[in-house]
Amino acid sequence: MGQGSRGRQIQRDRRRTGDLCGAHPEGARVTGAEPTSGGLIPVALLPDTDPYISEAILTAGGELTGLDDARVLVWTGDVAGFPEPLPDHIEWVQLRLAGIESFLNAGLLDDKRIWTNASGFYAENVAEHALALLLTGLRQINTAVRTRWDKDAVDTSVRSLHGSTVAIVGAGGIARSLIPRLAACGAAVIAVNRSGRDVEGAMETLPFDRLDEVWSRCDHVVLAAPSTDETRHLINAKALAAMRSHAWLINVARGPLVDENALHRALVDGEIAGAALDVTDPEPPAADNPLWDLPNVIITPHVANPSSGLTRALAPWVGENLRRFAAGGDDMLARVDPNASY
Numbered sequence: 001m002g003q004g005s006r007g008r009q010i011q012r013d014r015r016r017t018g019d020l021c022g023a024h025p026e027g028a029r030v031t032g033a034e035p036t037s038g039g040l041i042p043v044a045l046l047p048d049t050d051p052y053i054s055e056a057i058l059t060a061g062g063e064l065t066g067l068d069d070a071r072v073l074v075w076t077g078d079v080a081g082f083p084e085p086l087p088d089h090i091e092w093v094q095l096r097l098a099g100i101e102s103f104l105n106a107g108l109l110d111d112k113r114i115w116t117n118a119s120g121f122y123a124e125n126v127a128e129h130a131l132a133l134l135l136t137g138l139r140q141i142n143t144a145v146r147t148r149w150d151k152d153a154v155d156t157s158v159r160s161l162h163g164s165t166v167a168i169v170g171a172g173g174i175a176r177s178l179i180p181r182l183a184a185c186g187a188a189v190i191a192v193n194r195s196g197r198d199v200e201g202a203m204e205t206l207p208f209d210r211l212d213e214v215w216s217r218c219d220h221v222v223l224a225a226p227s228t229d230e231t232r233h234l235i236n237a238k239a240l241a242a243m244r245s246h247a248w249l250i251n252v253a254r255g256p257l258v259d260e261n262a263l264h265r266a267l268v269d270g271e272i273a274g275a276a277l278d279v280t281d282p283e284p285p286a287a288d289n290p291l292w293d294l295p296n297v298i299i300t301p302h303v304a305n306p307s308s309g310l311t312r313a314l315a316p317w318v319g320e321n322l323r324r325f326a327a328g329g330d331d332m333l334a335r336v337d338p339n340a341s342y
Contacts, residue, residue: 040061040062040063041061041062041063041071041072041322041325041326042062042063042065042069042070042071042072043057043062043063043064043065043070043071043072043073043074043322044064044065044066044067044069044070044072044073044074044090045057045064045074045076046067046073046074046075046076046077046083047075047076047077047081048076048077048311049064050076050311050312050315052311052312052315053074053076053311053314053315053318055315056315056316056318056319056322057074057318057319057322059319060318060319060320060322060323060326061322061323061326062322067083067087067090068087070089070090071089071090071091071092072090072091072092072093072094072322072325073086073090073092073093073094074093074094074096074318075093075094075095075096076096076311077096078097078102079102079103079106079108082103082106082108084106084108086108086110086113088112090113091113091114091325092113092114092115092116092325092329092332093113093114093115093116094116094117094318094321095115095116095117095118095336096118096310096311096314097117097118098117098118098119098120098121098122098305098334099117099226099227099254100115100117100336101227101254104338109336109338110338111338111339114325114329114332114335115335115336115338116321116332116333116334116335116336117334117336118314118317118334119172119173119334119336120172120173120174120333120334121173121313121314121317121333121334122304122305123172123173123174123176123177124177125304125305125306126174126177126224126252126304126305127174127177127178127181128181129252129278129300129303129304129305130174130178130222130224130250130252130304131178131181131182131185133250133252133276133278133298133300134161134166134220134222134248134250134276135161135185136276136298137248137250137273137274137275137276137296137298138158138159138160138161138220138248139158139159140154140157140158142295142298143157143295146295157273159246159273161182161185161186161187162185162186162187163186163187164186164187164188164219164220165187165188165189165190165203165217165218165219165220166182166187166188166189166190166218166219166220166221166222167189167190167191167192167214167215167217167218167220167221167222168189168190168191168192168202168222168224169192169211169214169221169222169223169224169225169234170192170193170223170224170225170226170231170253171191171192171193171199171202171205171224172193172224174224174252174253175189175191175199175202175222175224176199176200176201178222178224179191179199179200179201179202180201183201188203189201189202189203190202190203190204190205190206190214190217190218191204191205191206192205192206192207192208192210192211192214193205193207193208194207194208195207196210208230211234211239212239212242215239215242215243216242216243216244218243218244218247219244219246219247220247220248220249220250221235221243221247221248221249221250222250222251222252223235223249223250223251223252223253223257223258224252224253225253225254225257226253226254227253227254227255227256227257228340231254231256231257232256232257233256233257233258233259233262234257234258235249235251235257235258235259235262235263236259236262237259237262237265237266240262240263240266240271240272241266241271243266243271243272244272245270245271245272245273246272246273247272247273248272248273248274248275248276249263249272249274249275249276250275250276250277251275251276251277251278251279252278252279252304253279254279254281255277255279255280255281255282255283256281258277258281260280260281260289260291263275263291264290264291264294267291267294267296267297268294273296274296274297274298275291275296275297275298276297276298276299276300277291277297277298277299277300278299278300278301278302278303278304279302280299283302284301285299317333320333321333321334
């Protein structure tokens, strides 16, 4: 692709991705911010350069430099290869993914600088996948594919989402994208977050410390919470035993939220109807993981947010955050709290 064609493609992609996180386009768009008084903001784009992110950086008042000369690091890779120690003159690090567990576990996040991730940016994709997994289980599509026109195996187990109540544990961007999709299917939502503050569109919002009340009140559960010490094995034997026997558990968050041994026992014993997991612990699941053999388990290989086109879609987000950084950094998107682990 020639330079002119690539430039026109970037402009088209920017228009398509200008609406960040489903917000109004005017609220989060690369706006071509003016450089700071000291000139353009030096940004290191590592380890892989990307024409879309590069163009967004330049448009938002930055210039591409090496790490030694940068104030900002946009890191497009995973934890492997991350520069350690990070130079003190790096004031802000933008990570390309929402999950930061690997960076936390490696001891890389600190309070010396601003850290931002992509939390919320991928919410639309993940919400779509969560709904697809839930409907696949309820409509027994997985069974129909496996049994090849065995109507008796499918027909008696099909359930409707209409009229049901779905609990979403972790009421952030994914929940806000999923709630209207569930509402369109006629389902009500109980949202669960740390504060218990109302979530738009939810029938009710409860704080995490009232989770024990949720399991028996909902028909299905979607996990969309971060992985922290507090949320590890949030789904355990006690929680599963409290759920309704027709419940489906959907995990599009992080594998450690679920005690997979307890989940296996609950599925075998019929305590819940099924589980659909886009994430496991560890990943990938071992070949002899007993969940593979259960007909009421759906496992997808962590593809709720597909990697194809990831950096292209992320470019406007990076540009917008650079604009906010230049303005003082007080309202940057998806700012990470290293002490809270997300």
